[in-house]
Amino acid sequence: MLTPFWRRNSAVHGDQMARILLLQAILRESSNVCKEACGLASRALAAAYDLSLKEEIQAFIERCAAGEAGAEGEAAF
Numbered sequence: 001m002l003t004p005f006w007r008r009n010s011a012v013h014g015d016q017m018a019r020i021l022l023l024q025a026i027l028r029e030s031s032n033v034c035k036e037a038c039g040l041a042s043r044a045l046a047a048a049y050d051l052s053l054k055e056e057i058q059a060f061i062e063r064c065a066a067g068e069a070g071a072e073g074e075a076a077f
Contacts, residue, residue: 011049018048022057025064034068 010017021044028037038061045057 010047014047014049015053018044018050018053018057020044021047022053022060025060029060029064029067034064038064038068 025037025040041061
């Protein structure tokens with residue numbers, strides 16, 4: 001619903017869109033769908049303008065990537 005507004009004026013709506021995408025990523029992570037979570041978080045990072053929000057998203061991406069690597073390692077055994 002926010003996408004058309006964000007596309008027209010990303011500077012105004014970017015942080016709100018980033019928060020929505022980050023929330024979706026967090027929900028996916030809690031459902032053990034890390035690959036989707038990382039993708040959503042990457043989209044959130046691209047949309048964000050606020051530095052503290054970008055830092056929060058980057059920390060989530062790093063945590064998600066570490067969790068994804070750990071899951072792959074467990075699957076190898």
